[in-house]
Amino acid sequence: MKCIDQINLKDKRVFIRCDFNVPMDKQGNITDDARIRAHLPTINYATDAGSKVILASHLGRPKGKKSEEFSLRPAAKVLSGLLGKEVIFADDCIGEGVEKAVSNMKDGDVILLENLRFHSGEEKNDVEFAGKLARLCDVYIDDAFAVSHRKAASNAAITEFVKSCAAGFLLKNEIEYFNKAMKNPARPFVAIIGGAKVSDKIGVLENLLEKVDTLIVGGGMAFTFIRAMGYETGNSLCEVEMLDKARTIMEKAKEKKVNLCLPVDCVIAEKAAADTEVRVCKIEEIPKDWMGLDIGPGTISAFSDALRGVKTIIWNGPMGVFELEPFSKGTFSIAASVAKSGALSIIGGGDTDLAVHRAGVSDKISYISTGGGAFLELLEGKTMPAVEALENNGGNS
Ligand code: AMP
Secondary structure: OOEHHHOOOOOOEEEEEOOOOOOEOOOOOEOOOHHHHOOHHHHHHHHHOOOEEEEEOOOOOOOOOOOHHHOOHHHHHHHHHHHOOOEEEEOOOOOHHHHHHHHOOOOOOEEEEOOHHHOOOOOOOOHHHHHHHHOOOOEEEEOOHHHOOOOOOOOOHHHHOOOEEEEOHHHHHHHHHHHHHHOOOOOOEEEEEOOOOHHHHHHHHHHHHOOOOEEEEOOOOHHHHHHHOOOOOOOOOOOHHHHHHHHHHHHHHHHOOOEEEOOOEEEEEOOOOOOOOEEEEEHHHOOOOOEEEEEOHHHHHHHHHHHOOOOEEEEEOOOOOOOOHHHOHHHHHHHHHHHHHOOEEEEOOHHHHHHHHHOOOHHHOOEEOOOOHHHHHHHOOOOOHHHHHHHHHOOOO
C-alpha cells in the first residue's frame, strides 16, 4: 500500500478521506476532538507540500438526507483552531458550487466538504457519486481507518476514478502496528478480550487462538465460559446459545497449547448500580440472584501475572462494568498491568480507549487504535475492503 509521502503533492488537489465522526452535545459543540487531531499529521503534511487540501468525512447516520444536526460545520471551526488557519467550509460535497470553491483554492488552502452521508450514494458505494467526488481532485488519500471495514463511495469506488491513490499516516500506522502484532509478533504474545458478549467476538477469539500464546478472557463474556465449565452464574450475562462455542474454544486452546486464562473470582451485586451492595466470590459460588460485574482480586492478580514479561499485547473490551465505580477496578488494574509490562501494546475499541485514559496510563500504551468495528474485524482476520481498494489502485501514480 502506497503512503502519502511517496506521492508528489505540489500544486495538486488532494482529497483526504478523514473520520471526523466526533461526539457532539445538543448545542452542536464537539465534546471530544481526538478524532480530528488524529488526522493532523496527514493534513499538515499535505498543506506543507503545497497542495490544495480537500477534506471529506461522514458524521452520524443522516440516511442520505441533509440535516443540520449532522452538519460538519462545527468540525471546520475546530479544525481551523487546530491548524491555526482558516478552513473553508463547503455546504455540500459534490456539485458545481463545490467544484467552483475548489477551483478558487490556492496552494496550502484547506476546505472541508459537508457530510458525505447526506447523499445515499456514499454508503451504497455508488459509482456515479464516487465519480463526482473524484472530479474534485488529482490525488486521493484514505486516512479513515475507522470506516475501512465498510465499502463506501469515498473509500472504495473513488479509487477507480483517481489515478494517484495512497494511505494517509493514520491509516498507515493503524495497519503497520496491527501487522507488527498479528503477522510476526515478538513472543510471548497475549490477547486480552473482554466486553459484553461472546457472540460479538467469537470470530475474534477463534482467530486469536491461531496466533497467541496466552488468551485472557474477562468481562461479561467470561460468564458464558464459566457456565460452559458447569458452574451456575446466577443473573450474570450468559449466552446459552453460545455454550457449545465456548466449549469448543476451550478445547481448541488445549489442543493448540494456548494458555486460556478465565476469571477465578468476581465482584458481584444484585444489580448493576453505583450505590448497590457488592461482594467478592469465587466463580463457582455466585449466588442465584446475584450477577458478576467485574473480575475479582484473585483474577486481577492472575491476569497481571500472565502479562509479566510478555512482548506483545493486544487488548479489546473491558473486564467489567467499568463505567460504574464499584465495578471498575478490574479494568483499571489490567490497564495498569498492560502499561507496566513494557510490551508492544495495542488496544482498540471505544471502551478500552476510555479505560486506559481513565486509568491514567494512555501514554504508556504503544498504540491506541481509532477503530472500533474496524479493529475487531482485523482481529477476526478479515480483510479491509478500503485497504484492498487502495492496494489495487494505488500503483497507478
Ligand atoms: P463490548 O462493546 O462488547 O466491548 O462491551 C462493553 C460493555 O460490556 C461495557 O459497557 C461494559 O459495561 C460491559 N460489561 C463488561 N463486563 C460486564 C459484565 N460482567 N456484565 C455486564 N456487562 C459487562
